[in-house]
Amino acid sequence: MTTSEPLLTLEGVTKQYASASAPTLVDLDLTLDRGEFFSLIGSSGCGKTTTLKLVSGLEQPTSGRIVLDGVDISRVPSHKRPVHTVFQNYALFPHMSVADNIAFGLKQADVPRRSIRGKVDEAVEMVGLQASTHAKPGELSGGMQQRVALARALVLEPKILLLDEPLGALDLQLRHQMQMALKEIQRATGVTFLYVTHDQEEAFTMSDRIGFMHAGELVQVAPPTQMYHQPGNARVADFVGTANTFPVLSKDDATVVAEHFKLPAAEVAQVPDAAGTAAPDGWVVVVRPESLRVLGPASPRPCVCLEGTVADLSFKGSYTSVKVTLPSGDLVANADLRTATGLALGEPVRLGFDAQDAWVCPAVPAA
């Protein structure tokens, strides 16, 4: 686990590509602790891959500093940084065997020939590819190529391993297996992982901490549970899971007022230091579908009660997702299977939630 000793620090890093009009990264501050599994998430174009390239040295920051283990590496060329990458499409050298791919970096580092053999064997064993050491990458499946890419980078014992959407090309089942494998390897080796993905579930599964990026800025850095339950703004809330959002009409120390309900401010969880947080676009109340209950006639009355009609029922296996139309818009609630059997399309339904399951955070301008 993390020891919260800072390993990598990005200080005010800005990146402006010559061909782009707006900067890709704006004044980014980020600290990674030694030994942690850190994920950067965000939709495409948010700057997460650029951040990775800056750390690896494949791109240079326009301004700002990148400090690794106390050394400013901002101007150190890529091949001299103790940082290695697992690329999106693996980027295995097609003209070299698996063993030669893994040995490539060791040869560059002038490791003696005898120890290269041993290290390659060890790495191959770590990722379970003993049977394929002499195969060319083209003869391997996607999952196996992924393992080679991982071994090729880890064998160099990087201070930080960068992973750029490494599981994007794999099918779902394999992706789940690889997530577990990555988590185990990260724990076993203790190497700090900086992982980039647009898949929030993947990030939740593996990470110690997650950074959410949007338009070149780091919006929120938090452990997975906190990011899910206490998102920094409505955009984060929406990205990391289904979110029912209610615009806040007014808000003071005593009550939070939305269109259909009022909440006692003392019971509602809010962004810490809410008074100091800028919210130029106002505030929203966020309620997750699992906190929104479908109420029967005998149910205890929760803090907030909303009435609408059932617009859609989708069976999800362990629960049913209920889409409910209200005059102000649609909501999504998760109903357990027994409750869901009592529901029918077009019928009226009552939904409720408790104040402590609501979260108030800044709204964002509509996209």
Added chain:
Amino acid sequence: MTNHKTVTVLAVLGLLFLWVPIVAIAANAFNGDKLLLEWGGFTTRWLHQTLRDAEFRTDLRNSFVCAVVVAALSVAVAFTAAVGRRGLRSGRLDRADDSLVLLRMVMPEVVVVMSIFLITRLLEIELGWALVVASQVVYCSAYAFLIINARMSQLSDVYENAARDLGARPHVVFARVTVPLMVPSILVAFLMTFTFSMDDVVSPTFLGGPDVTTLPTLIMGMIRHGVTADVNAVALLAMVFSLVPLFAALTLTGVRNLGAVGTDKRG
């Protein structure tokens, strides 16, 4: 259905046009009747005679060495140009370069060679092998560039980035990653320019002067005196000697599908 038939007939005619002369040459190389007036029985006499002939052997060697030198120079020029082009942002400069390459290909060889010839007369430069090779490189390198640049422009920088990321210095990235990934296209360009040079008549005729003789000029000279069985034998041998290195090279380097050149063959 009629469409189908027309296409089939045309295809067969086309194939006949291509193959009948080649088969005829091969057959007549073994024809016992020297003047080819009739089938004079099977003989390997002409082949033996040709293989022993000092002039044929010299000209074959001349053509082969010249073709290898031309192909090597053309590929070197083309590869260097393609590497340079890769660093060039698209704009006026690379469009101008494209036109120059195109010009070297569409300009009739006779015109290029004639203009070089006239200059040599003007400046009193001696004719010979150097001029033959140089003039062939002028247009061969354009074709080589087309092939190599097609691959180079498709070569994604991910492999080179990966190599840098793994600690490779720039020259190592180039030697261990960029060049190996380009090998199939370099090979194809080499074989193509080799063939161009091997069967070129124009350059040696105009720029070679009295001392330069090649296989094509030998055949041209022989035909002037009438087509006989031994001309067929020379032609057959010329064919064999230019095809053997081609297939040998393709087999040895494991490039089986020329269509795959220029594409990323990753699975």
